[in-house]
Amino acid sequence: MNLVIRTLSAAAMSLAVGGQAMAQDAYDIGALFPLSGHTAAFGEMYRSATSLAVEHINADKFLDKPLTVTFEDSQAQAQTAVVAMNKLVRVAQVPVVLTGFSAVSKAIAPLGERDEVLVINGGASSPDLAGLSPYFYNVIPLANDEVKTLLPYLAEEMGARKIALVYVDDPLGQAVVETLGEDAPKNGMELAGSFAISSSTSQFASIAARVRQTGADAVFLAYFGQQLISLAKQLRDAGVEVPFVGISTIGDPNFIADPAGEGTIYVSQKTDWGADDALTRRFVDGYREQFGKEPTPYDANYYNATMIVAKVIDELESDGLEVTGKAIRDKLAEIRSFRVVGGELEFHDDGTVTVPSQINLIENRAVRVVQ
Amino acid sequence: MVNYFANLVTVTGISMILAISLNLLIGYAGIFSMAHAAFYGVGAYVAALLALHYTAELTLAVPLAMVTCAAASLLISLPALRVRGEYFVAASLGLQVIAFTVFEQWHSVTGGLSGLIGIPVAELFGYSLASPLAFMGVTIALVALVALAVICLLRTAFGRDLRAIRDDETAAAAAGKNVAVIKSIAVAISSALCAVAGVLYAFNIAFVNPESFTLNLSVLVMAMVIIGGAGTITGPIIGAALIQCLPAALSWLPLPPQNIGYLQQILYGLAMVLLMIYRPAGLMGKARSKG
Amino acid sequence: MLLLQLLLDGIQSGAVYALMAVGFAIVFGMTRIFHYSHGATYLIAGYGFYACTSVFGLPWYLSVLAAIVLSAGFGALVQLLVYRPVQRDAGSFFTVFVASFGVGVVVENLLAMMFGSGFLSVTSPLSRAQPIMGLYISQLGMIIVGTAPLIFLALNYFFDRTSVGLALRGLADNPDLVTVYGLSAKSLFLIALVLGSLLVVPAAVFQTITAGLTPSAGHRVMLISLAATIIGGIGSLRGAGLGGLLLGVAESLSFWRLPAGWSDAVTFLILLAFILLRPSGLLGQKVRV
Incomplete structure (x- = not known):
């Protein structure tokens, strides 16, 4: 019994300490994907692309602190997503959440606005995701x-x-x-x-x-x-x-x-995927090497979304500003256009995007x- | 951090109301309904529409949703309760599928698959419940009220009639009880209580779409009742807390995330099977020998 | 012409529904077990067939054989490990149902872990429809429409002429009486489960080739089987067959005028109508209400 308590409290301690240490030594962003349920295949895809981007960003060390991602499961369902979003916002206290699926996006957008957390959708393309909230941006063109x-x-x-x-x-x-x-x-x-x-x-x-x-x-x-x-x-x-x-x-x-x-x-x-610009090459070759298959546009979207967040944080760092959800959102709206895999991407005021097609x-x- | 837990408590509280109201049917009336999510949905849509078009006042939304659900359930249960046991299970399954189709297809009212967005913050006597803590407080109060309502109901003559029907329908009918009327009233009360959960859901998520009211949810609520212990007061409450907290608890563990969802479901499934074999009365139920 | 084509498609899916339902009808009719994991049996047969052809590269007849062995084995296991212990002290109808449901949930998620949650199918040139006088039907469609009546005829013979079949029919009405056939109620339950399980194989194989498989397909199979069984009349196999056919045709014809979103509602409105107006179903015995 004693041993159990000791082990448990040690585990809890290490978790707590680990959590704190992470918050101080890294930029943590959130990702709310369907990791279980019948749409889990999509969540898996989104996750591998996001992880690949994080790997590249950290390998380059172009941010002062490493970037980490906290993944949560949305099951592509509104209620599950809201609980998980609350956890990301309140417990992990992330400034940015990447997501997909329109029901999930619509359910969590108000929470993002309330807590000034930027939500970026790279998977759902239903047109009612335009103008959802000032804190909601799509990196995917709408239908x-x-x-x-x-x-x-x-x-x-x-x-x-x-x-x-x-x-x-x-x-x-x-x-x-x-x-x-x-x-x-x-x-x-x-x-x-x-x-x-x-x-x-x-x-x-x-x-x-x-x-x-x-x-x-x-x-x-x-x-x-x-x-x-x-x-x-x-x-x-x-x-x-x-x-x-x-x-x-x-x-x-x-x-x-x-x-x-x-x-x-x-x-x-x-x-x-055959383009020879450095950005595309790195993404495509990295993806092929790590996952042994061809990337999809969705992979590119989440890779791009993560890269854009890193670039915005980089800008904030050089401006000497604190990295908060509000700061990231404002900076993103100010920069507007980004060089990404596939070409030039430009955000609009209603949160939609223009990308080459x-x-x-x-x-x-x-x-x-x-x- | 506090707000995260407040939200978790709210979501768990909503499940508790669902389980308590379903337990009234499964545990005390012997009616096995698979359509609980349908009534939950009706409650949620009523609250959402009221809030979008007129007022977000809970003191109005809750009674209105309760009355609508009770009326809808009477319309359906009066004929359906003529049949027993497995037929009612089948009828309620059918009802659940039809209700989902209506939620999905009746665009002008339910918004179809895109649902209703932008439901305003709930109010209680004019005070805004924007803070998750305040909303949690209201939810806890409503869970207590619903539980209390069921406890009181069971102490009345009506409650005794219900159990008499559950234990032996033929004997109850022979003793001059109007079985169909008593059952219909039980279904109406259960649906009305279930509507309370629907109202809370609509305001908590601020977004309602048909995917939240599927057969899977009916099944999940049933699992809460069964695992906790049908026919007990504490059973459904414990069952709801267990099932609602399991995903949250598992997500704190360093498991391979792609399999967490499946493992969770497998755990529910195994729990249902093992309980039925070794402890059919549920965790809180007396391990009585059946005869 | 469109109507004729829709009718033809309806008969084809009706034959599949009938074959899905017949196994459930046997288990439910003979043993009164609300066999919700019938959907899981279907999945095991379908995924078994898929694994044998597409993963292990076995020829189709061996794969079908494997599917039969797997589903029959699963039926036996469920009876021995779940239903028998649950029923050892006269477990109520609902206790068995919940246990059966639990089994279904476990199987669905195990399969999803093994094969992924996505869509899988076995490719075969036989599923391609060819126009015959303007009507499209695939060879596989003809095979299934032809197979269904044969299976029902064989079952008819089994239940009317063999002692095991007669004993099984007696099981629902009077479990004590069946001992006169020299079989215990226990072994008859096992036979019912095994028979009911392996009968789902044709429908599962057909669907795996034409419509494809997902781990969540079991619920729908179960709903269709239940609806067909009740519409046909609990206890009547021919009834379940007719019920399945009726559902398939009604679903297909509903596309003629209604948006496709309503096809599920049509199925269950028919079910509700039967429960309310004629609970004994098409061919069942009179039910006390």
Whole structure:
């Protein structure tokens, strides 16, 4: 019994001491990712990219103190995220939290504003994440902008005239419906049919029958996650032969690796892994070496987000300012534009971002940039 | 630090209210409902809509949500309670799925999957409850009130009737009890108490979307009741505290984070199985021999 | 034409639902165990099949065999290690249900730890649909639509003509009586669980190839099985088959006019209607309400 108490208190002591020591000797930032549950695959991806950035930052020693990240699990759910966010803000007292997923972003944004903690989203692209709070920034372009980038390519290069849309009835899906409805005619195309699917649907043969009936020459998939692959596979199996098109949600490595993804055309932010600028080389080579696979745009987003935070802290250091959430947010809004993997990134006042984008084609289970 | 724990206590308190109200059905009335999350959701949406359009006053939001939930539950339970046991489980499962679909599809009211954001800070008699400590205080008070309500209810003649039905429905009916009416009232009371948790949830998170009211939550609340001990007063409270604190406790440990979530779930699952084998009355229940 | 195609798709998913449900219907109908971990059995069969074909590279027939062995073994283990101890002193219906639920949770998360939480599927050219007179159906779809009636016919024979089958049918009504067939109630429970578990294999294999697998798919399988069993009438296997077919067709036809988001609600509205208006189901015995 005595031994147990002694061990426990020793452990508690070391934890407490360790915690204090960390707070003094390092810049700690928070990351709220789904580390468990059915979206854990995304959280894992976000986490590896964030860790890689931290590794590079600390190897360069360009900050006065090392950068550390406290990871918390959001399970991609609002309530879990709020509890975890409170822990990050109140216990770990981080000035910045990286996150993803729109429900989580919307649930924690008010907490970030209340406690002056900067929240950066690199994963969710639903348009209602614009102007969420002065402390909420996206490093990922939102869906409506991406659709506008994609449409001219579909009309001019692919010669598409009729588009059918399959979407989840969430803000992302609704934004795509709206933007397609408005912008497709401007590009000489017609939205021939749009089909909303519940997040729990698992049989898609009947949807395929209706998609075939529209006679569309491209099927827009406004989807993400595991359902996307199941949907694409079942559409193909049920005789939908025309190419799939979509936005950056398509760039899921599992989808790219799946035969159902073959021939899909989608827009994403610029991720020319072959580019020879130092920043891109280091990210891509480091990623390949450490994880033995190709990075995705999401990886680049979280790598970039972490790098941007480090750069802002660096600026604050040279200005001799204290590193707080408010200071980081103000400095970020002041600098606005950053050199990142993929090119130049510029923040806007409503928390959205402009980054160079590209059109990709999935070919032989790999991504090829076509424009 | 204080605010983090205040928030944790609030979240745990909300689970306690859920578990206490479900225990009234599972433990005392012998009704196994899998639709508790649906009523929780109705309570949360009522509070959210009221706060967004009229007032964030708790003294209004709580009664309104309770009445709405009770009315909704009566509408559904009056016919559904005609059937027994496994049929009611199936009916409540169906109800849970349908409720989720309604939350998800009724855009004009629930905001669909994007949910309702920007719910204002709750007020009590006009005083703002912006501080997590104040909100925690209100939550604790409401947990106590809900527990007290259940204790008092069980001491009345109605409470005795309920247990009589649980123990032997046929005998109770033979003794002249109107079983269907008594059961329906129990469901209505349970749903009304559950609505209190929904109101607190909406104000605490300030964001409501359908994903918070899924079958998984119904199951989790059921696990709280069962693990703590159905048919006891302390059981659901202990069960809720255990299940709510487990993730928080585990996240302090240096485990490989990618597996923490799964391990947690496996622990719940194992606990349910082992308890049913060795101590079916739950942690707080008497280890009585069943016959 | 669209309607005809939707009907065809509905029959195909109906056949799958029927095959999902029949195992649950056997366990629930014969033993009255609310076998929630039926969904877990489905996952074990599906992931077993996936692991054998895609990880170990075994031919398909060996993989199916492995899936059968795994799921039957799982059914036996659940009966011996969980249901039998829980029921040793007449555990209530709900106690067994909770234990079964716990098993389901453990299996789902173990599989997620082993295979990841993402989507997995086995690729086969047989799942590609070819147009026949304007209608699309895959070879695999034809196989499953053809297999389902055969399995139900075989089960019919088993339960009507063999002594074990007759004993199993008697189990629900009078557990003491079944000893006249020379079998103990204990061994009959075990047989019901093993039989009910291995019958999920065709549906699991089919779904693994067409729709794919995730660890959370078990809940839905369970809900469909329960709905089909109740709609068909508890205790009636043919009823469960018809119930599954009805659900598949209704779900598919609902796409004709309703947004796809409502398909789940359609399934469960049918279930609620049956529970309220006709709890004995399509072919079940009259239920006292």
